[in-house]
Amino acid sequence: MEEEQYLLRPDSEDARLYEMIRGIDQDGRETEAAIINERPLTIFLNAREIVTAMTIGDYPEYLAVGYLLNQNMLHADDEITGVDYDPEIETVVVRTARQTDYEDKLKKRIQTSGCAMGTVFGDVMEKFETVRLDPAVKLRTSWIYALSRKINTTPSLYLKTGAIHGCVLCEEDRPLIYMEDVGRHNAIDKIAGYMRLHGLGAEGKSFYTTGRLTSEMVIKTVQMGIPILISRSGFTAWGVELARKAGLTLIGRAKGKRFLVLSGEDRLVFDADPAGQAEEPAHLSRKGSRGDDAE
Structure with a gap:
């Protein structure tokens, strides 16, 4: 099976992550839906x-480490x-041998366009x-098509x-x-945390995301040293501008036969x-861009 290639993938049967909630459908009939927690x-x-x-x-440990890495705190x-x-x-404490002090950095927060209130700090561009x-x-364009097919048919919490x-x-x-989460920034942070804690390098790697190609996604991808970012969804103008500045290959609207490259x-x-x-596949086409209902 395709999903056996993964080092780690979503556990769509983890009952801690969703609950079944009763409601009624468009015909007034009682129904039950799986709702993410x-x-x-x-x-x-x-x-x-x-x-x-x-x-x-x-994966709270991966999220914590990845967040701190992508905010330049680690x-x-x-x-x-x-x-x-x-x-x-519901607390994670990351401990380091070097003592840290971030009062000034914490004063310079910027809320981003990501879901679930993404946040970056004012000097995040220094590393970028x-x-x-x-x-x-x-x-290779054949890899784009293969990745889309494999990822979109993997059992997931989104499906x-x-x-x-x-x-x-x-x-x-x-x-x-x-990795999946309510915000694309959390999902990418979990991957950053996994890579750091397992010693997995960025060489020869690319990112695929279901969400929009925003400035935050571009910044984090570049800071992690990954030269290619692919999405089923669309772009923001600042995301494209930053990608071109950094020399990041930015590919959006990758659905079926089509994709659009705006950088690299x-x-x-x-x-x-x-x-x-x-x-x-029809089950994705009916929902539109995979992940759009979370944007």
């Missing part, structure tokens, strides 16, 4: 409270001495402007509940790590005939 998670760095995020609650040379999660008070993405990396986003770390035509087109190798590709 969301809960607060408070993240500490050593003794300092950093943020409370709304999340579905799976650095590449920081030694993580512990990651402690307390489910009773120093990253150099590998211009020699190539992306069970809707109202959720997914991000997938990929290598060539292979999806490796698939030099990395593409056109080795597949779009006419020979299958149309999008």
Whole structure:
């Protein structure tokens, strides 16, 4: 099965992440629907409270570490001495050998366009402007079609509940790590945390997301050193501007036979005939852009 290629993928049968709620349908008949849960998670760095995020609650340790990395609060040379999660008070404490102090950084928060109140800090662009993405990396168009097919047929919480986003770390035509959450920024942070804690590098990797290609998604992808970002959904103008500035390959509206490249087109190798590709499965076409109901 395709999903066996994953190092980690959604557990659509995890009953902690959703609940069955009764209602009525358009014909007035009683029905029952699977509805995603969301809960607060408070993240500490050593003794300092950093943020409370709304999340579905799976992989809180990865989310905490990835969030701190993508906010430039954890650095590449920081030694993580512990990651402690307390489910009773919904808190994760990330401990480092180096003591940290972020009063000034915490004053410069910017709310982003992401779901569930994404937040970045005012100096997040400092690292973004120093990253150099590998211009020699190539992306075959056959890989785009293969990734879309594999990811969109993987059992997921989205297919069970809707109202959720997914991000997938990929290598060539292979999806490796698939994370979901109420906000695309949480999903990408979980992947960043997994990569850091498992020593998985960004070389030769790409990202696939179900959500919009916003400035925040571009910034996080670039900061993680990943040169390619693909989405089923559309773009924001600032997201495109930042992608072009960083040399990020930015591909949106990737559905069925079609996709649109607005940055980094030099990395593409056109080795597949779009006419020979299958149309999008009906269960996704009915919902529109996968994840749109969560935007």
